[in-house]
Amino acid sequence: MTTPSDPTPPSAHRPQRWRRPALAIGAALLVAIGVVVLALGAFPVGLLRGVVENRVSAALHTKVEIGSVTRDGLFSYTPVVALRDVRIAQPAWAGQGDFVRVSTVRVRVPMLALLTGRFRPDRVAIDGARIAFVRDASGRANWQPDGAKSKQGGTSRPSLSDLSVTNTQIVLRDAKRQLIVAGPLTVDATQGLRLSAKGSFRETPATLALTGGRIAGIDPTAPYPFAVKLSSSALDFSAQGTAQGVLDTRHFTATIRAQAPTLKNLDYLIEAGLFGTQPIDLNGTIRHDVRDWYVDRLAGTIGRSRFAGRATVHKYGIRTAIDARIHASQFDFDDLADSQGRAESAARLARIGPRVIPPTRIDLSKLWKTDGTIRFAADRLLSKDGTVFQSLSGTLNLDNRRLTVSDVVATLANGRMTCTLRVDHRSGLPKLAIDMRLAGLRLERLVGKPDMLGGEVRGHIVLSGQGETVRDALAHGSGKAAIVATQGHVQRMIADVLGQSLSGAIAHAIGGPSDTVPLQCLVADFRGTNGVLVPRPLEIDTGSSVGRGAGRIVLDGERIDLTLAGTTKSRALLRITDPIRIGGTLSEPSIAVAGIGAKDKPSAGGVLKVLGRSIGQALGLTKTDPSAGGAAPQSFACAPAVAAALR
Template sequence: MARLSRTWRFILGGIVGLLLLILLILAAFPWGVLRDRVSVKLAERFKADVSIGTIERVEPLSFSPTLIVRDLTIAQPAWAGKGDLVHLDRIDFRFRVLPLLRGKFDLTALAIDGGRVAMVRSRDGRKNWAPDRRGDKGSASAITSLTIRNLVIDYRDAVQNRRFAVTVASDERGFRAGGNGAIDDRPVTVALAGPAIRNDDAWPFTARVAGPTITVDAKGLMASPLDTRRMTVDLTARANDLKTLDALIEAGLFGTQPVNLTARVRHDDPAWVVEKLSGTIGRSRLVAANATVTRDDGRTGIDGRLHFASLSFDDLATDEGRARAAALERRIGPRVVPGTRINLAKMADLDGKLAIRVDRLLDMPGLRSLDTVLAIDHSRLTVAPITVRLAQGRITGQVVVDQRDRTTPLARFDLKLVDSRISTFAGGAPVDAPLRARVKLTGSGDTIRDAVGRSSGTIGFAAAGGTLPAKMASFLGADVARGLLTDDDAQARLRCLGLRLNVAGGLGRIDPLLIDTSRAQTRGQGVVRLSDETLSIALTGTPKQRTLLHLDRPVRITGRLQAPEIQIPPGIKSAGGILRMIGRAIGGDDRPLAGNADCGALVGRVLG
């Protein structure tokens, strides 16, 4: 038994001795012998030539050794151009040895004396500092001491067309980085400042980017020095448009009128949280917004809300965009259907939803407010439910834009107009009645206008129980005599109006068009071409009582939706034409009179 105990003591003593020997080796390891190994590993990572002058150990025995690396050079990858990605004259750094046993490099102190770093991002998104295009996702080391002298960082980004050349210093007076650059080829100055880095406590900082087209001020707090993955920042941003601001924040924004915004932003990797976003875009006023943005497996997710006190869609375009739109309108004429772009190619990696509320729509007569939710999932955008409140009534429904496995998106429109009136859309017109409408169209195109211009489906309008001038009612029924003799102030009843377009390939065929008044009935035939919004309609009227002068040829409506042209049959205005109508009346006009239409059936047909 005693012999067994001695055996175990011998074994345990051997194990302890071995552990002490391993620890001693680690504490005294000559790290300089790994110079070539480190060079090879760096070369593999950056896919470029790497050279290291020397690696020296300062303390002879320590579990937190300090190493001195001299003349570290990492060449630029071939695609990034000539020169060096990194050239540092001297690097002193301290790290903990024991975490290496777990595969973690725990850097605690760093000093850089002299050098230059040239960071490049190519147009296709490659980064010379992160060759795998994903960057490092490991946890940050708790650097408790950072000293930098004579270090220049040169950053060039072809994706966002931005460049900066910044000199960095860090000592007992604090951390400072500043220099010049350009965004969209317009000059800016950049600056970042914080207290001296002597521990891993929370680190306050300020940053500023300023130029003639953009000024961004940031005041924030990082969880530890230079740890941008865990920080909170209060931002104030002014820019000539959102796209210029996007050159800094890379959120996929577009060109607009000038912006002035404030927000609080939190980064808790991998999530970005935007809170208390408010400000102006042109004349539009954003009163509150928040969003959470995440990045996972190469895809961006967003969940947020936008609340506008007022919004003009014209503010969501630059002056150049407005000028192009105005030039296009001069060339093709005014259009009812907007040319809003719906191609989702630039949002292929975006998923999520955004709730939008607009209290007041500007520059849109008859339209008052908007509530909707935008939800996107792998290149399929659903805008639903949509509620647009009008001066009278509302538009409800949904729009779906699907670009999955398609170069050109497929758009589906399903919209209803309810509780409205004709006067809401034709202010000042002498005709008024309750109005309803239904649009169900499917078409492909890069813009709403293109998609509608190639669409198939139905469009229906119905009105009932209104009024119109009695003179107009007579003329609609081709009753020329009563139209000429009726008092201008006299009114007639608009019993019902129904229009349905059966659309195929962007061509809408009328089936039916019926206007039924207390004096007459008018029927129409023809087509509406949605691609260019042109009309070709023939109206034939039938009075509800005998008349002296009856127009027996159709009135034609041509032109565009925005500016229709009414063509009276030739000869009607001449004395001969009037005499012929009188002659037919004297000879006896035995054509049947119109009765009352079944308005309920008409409304059901055009809206069904």
């Protein structure tokens, strides 16, 4: 019960009861914060020596020693910390010696950032250092412990505004690149960054020079100029460009120039999986953005080939995606082999003879991480031995060890070829599938006997097989290979031999050896199983005779064993006992007519050599050659046979 002498209710005294403790707690917190702030400004960094040694040792898997850690002044939130007598031993696999040995390193340290784990120095001074970078042949590097790769993110920005390096030696022993160099590195406020190293590249004397802008009181995110040059007889490479920030190797643009005896030497430097070629002279403009590369322009020569192009290379996890366009004003496939490759090719040619089917490797096992599309075009094709091909274009697509080369168009001296090629190497041996069409080719070029026959040819080839090269795959391939001709000419004497008319052959060999008759229809439709092609059918219709073929073509070795025999459309007084024989190889076919050797030119004397055998057969004194292919029809349906062959 309240009284007039105590008008305030009891609840009004409660806030006053807690006010003094709250003020005391707040004051204590402020004092604590003040103490922490003061302690932070005067933090005894020497206590961190053991922590730094242990953490760096654990990260690099090697022994780390620091002689002392001190700071300038007694109080600062951004003190300059000095580390003296720093030694980082080489990992065990890298051999004896030190990875890093430094007399003194001075670093300006934002203490709050250091304690929160976001330490990024803005001022560094190094004096009396020796740094030995080592990488073995497998790619293991002492500066990338456990094969660690750069992070995919690229949001961090450079923070270094001041850097000085004095009395410092850099050593690089890179077994994978076959590059060994050593030399002094300096960074000062007047000349900027300078590295001048000497050594060897691919066992040839080499020099490596690296220059950059000054790093003294600069904006660390401002464009930073740099230049690098590697000079040796194995490779002369230079790059000059601008990074997006000081020493930012993850974001830069540069113009490049490379000259070397082979493209493989450039690959030792850039490690892009390139191959041996004829001498190169390349120039271009490139950009690097974290893990992605952009080749905005690339032009130059490889041997006699001249080309220009552009490409992008994106990284997605462990996979690489390539998108490129290449245009060559002139191109020689022989330029895609170095001297060793050419010597091996010459030795193989001497051992097995010329071949039509190329030994191109189709093994995609090393490309399992690579996808992409390359569009290519060559205006003019070159070959030291001459070639019927004039230009080539197409699109190459690679997707998880499945290669498709589509929209291939090759123009020839007469005609053109279109093709789609597929390779599937997801399991087992590479599986090759080819679908090729020919139009406008000349028959005389295919058989190599322009004085015997000629005409325009169309064709359709569908073959598939397994092997590490195109040649190996087709040596065991199955499918079809067909050519047809519906107009042309045949030497009349050859038509008489095809019709097995001895009287006609003798008359035309003596009176008109160069006379011709029309080639009305030729159908050579071969069906293949396990590398052996057999004709189904092989038929020819001339103005004076009809013939049919038998035999086979063996793709393993490209051997031809065919016979052509037939009947004349007019009455033959005496029939020839011998058929036309086609032998040799696909690259060097041979034709024997009326029993005359393939290297002999048909003549009246040659035809008379078989007169005795033919008369003997007519009198029943000799047997009919079983390889003649059986009796030929008087004619055959050309149109449906052509349609079936080209299907």
